[in-house]
Amino acid sequence: MDSGVKKPGVTSSQVARRAGVSQSAVSRTFTPGASISPKTRAKVMAAAKELGYRPNAIARSLITNRSRIIAVVMAYLENLFYPDVLEELGRLLVKENYRLLLFTGFMDRDSDPVFDQLMQYRVDGIVLASTSLSSELSEECAAAGIPVVLFNRTTERDAVSSVTTRNREGGRRVAEFLVAGGHKRFGYISGLESSSTNRDRFAGYKEGLAEAGHTEIIYEVGNYDRAEAEAAARKMLSKPDRPDALFVANDHMAVAVMDVARHELGLSIPEDLSIVGYDDVGPARWTSYGITSMSQPLKRMVEATVNILMDQISSGEIEAEHRILNGELVVRTSARLPKSGVVEVDGRRIFKPAKG
């Protein structure tokens, strides 16, 4: 093996020479839909194969002004929901012949360096799935004329597209479920208070409880973070007047809360405490947890995201589109069951209260 510098790379001109045709002919051979005779194409293909030619996507991008790269901004991947999203995004984008440039592992504070790089690589579109820098970054990108989709979040000004689920209805559904289960004292462990998902989930929960006459909510902040959720759980659940029903703003935190409740505080779930989470992510399904959780239809969310992006890229029209999908309350073992309303659909148990 001779160690080598990065090999020069075969160019279309070299292939052209070998095939005895013009460089344009080579280019056309590799451009779907371009006008080229079968005979010429065959000659080019043969030469290309011999030389191991592959069109240089960088050069192509420069001239077409399309990088065929979608940037995905996802600050942290600890919550398994996001790796799942990433995997599905990878799957769908490759089908559309797009590449995925990932921005992760940075502090959620500094949006400027990220933005700079997005711009430098002239990405064709952006998926923003990072909680806190959404607003600033999305406005900048939108202003630059690049399609942006906020994934699982929205901003106040709805000038930028988003894909979400009905978080408010979800929160309300959780309230109905817990009320139907006969609980008396209600708690909430919040996600990042500035995030739209948390705001909406809490608002719906509050509304739902209020309609049933429950106006007091025992409240702690978990910031969508494991350690903070544990601390919140310790604080809330070690008091004598702890709740008997607890809505945790996502499953990632709910797992931590359950561990604290059971193993540190010796509470039985759901006998002493009912817990409901959000997302229906992997660990929620593990039998150690069996979290009753509002699901978010991940595949359909990713599909909608890619569709919006592709539409905007091909039309050149950047008109904000908001896709709002429905979730379901998947019933498992972490919360007491209500007398009615739990139905079996496709082998899963769902809470569907009779319409009032």
Add this chain to the structure above:
Amino acid sequence: MDSGVKKPGVTSSQVARRAGVSQSAVSRTFTPGASISPKTRAKVMAAAKELGYRPNAIARSLITNRSRIIAVVMAYLENLFYPDVLEELGRLLVKENYRLLLFTGFMDRDSDPVFDQLMQYRVDGIVLASTSLSSELSEECAAAGIPVVLFNRTTERDAVSSVTTRNREGGRRVAEFLVAGGHKRFGYISGLESSSTNRDRFAGYKEGLAEAGHTEIIYEVGNYDRAEAEAAARKMLSKPDRPDALFVANDHMAVAVMDVARHELGLSIPEDLSIVGYDDVGPARWTSYGITSMSQPLKRMVEATVNILMDQISSGEIEAEHRILNGELVVRTSARLPKSGVVEVDGRRIFKPAKG
């Protein structure tokens, strides 16, 4: 908000005109180390700011023949170990001023389309963290003169660089630990049998057991997959002659095995069955599992990976380098403790047998 096509983008020539200098001067201003007077630089910077100029990385790549893009191939992200790796890779690569192009969500079979795209984008380096297509893909890339690092795996022919931990010693350590714990019947749930990690872990385990006089190992295949691991556990643990000590080839499977053992089969851990895993990944630390596990030093592994890549890119020398790091057996609650050898280091309990 006027919906617009992707805005044309400001070019260096426009900035030059605005600043009253040559296009070369603009280029030099944005090339670290280029010869440019403070005065000219200031004029350029002012004009650039006014116009919102950012160098076009695509054009730069074309001429420098460096894309500053590292491809990361990671077929699936279900095992949290990999998202953790991804996050750390993102962190370190951005520090080196490299971007991360992610290939994920594809079937592990088809390596050709992936390879094609790697080549088309002229990536400067590749991190291969996908189990099954490692060998073919890595050889092709190496042949093309692109630095490749196999992450957490090796191939027979060691022409391509790799970063691993001492899996064999790890397997042996697990054996020593379980033997020291006084267990009598030993089981193994394997990962992908064709993978180097699995082969080495099993070989070490077998050796370690054999040295203590235990030559029989109850064996099932889990293929590093949750569902398959569950099935393997059901089969192995429902028999009357089930093991009392079980080494599961990674934590991702160990979690599933523990759930089956406890909740389906009613076994107590570690009273009825000791379980040891590998990786020391997130869920291993959750109190519901508390898995005793061989750790892999993720941060140092990623650091080594990036170092190898950067070295090879800057030197132009692609000489295979194999970095092999040490892990530790982190002791938690999923396995019976031996009488001696467990020590406390930095607040963690580690198994360090006295040297024989």
Add this chain to the structure above:
DNA sequence: CTGAAAGCGCTTACAG
């Protein structure tokens, strides 16, 4: 330190 010029590897009117 500076500018004019060549050239990276393509796509795409344009003329035939």
Add this chain to the structure above:
DNA sequence: CTGAAAGCGCTTACAG
């Protein structure tokens, strides 16, 4: 259908 030519937005010898 085909080829010659222009040009995408940069970097980098080269000459001054």
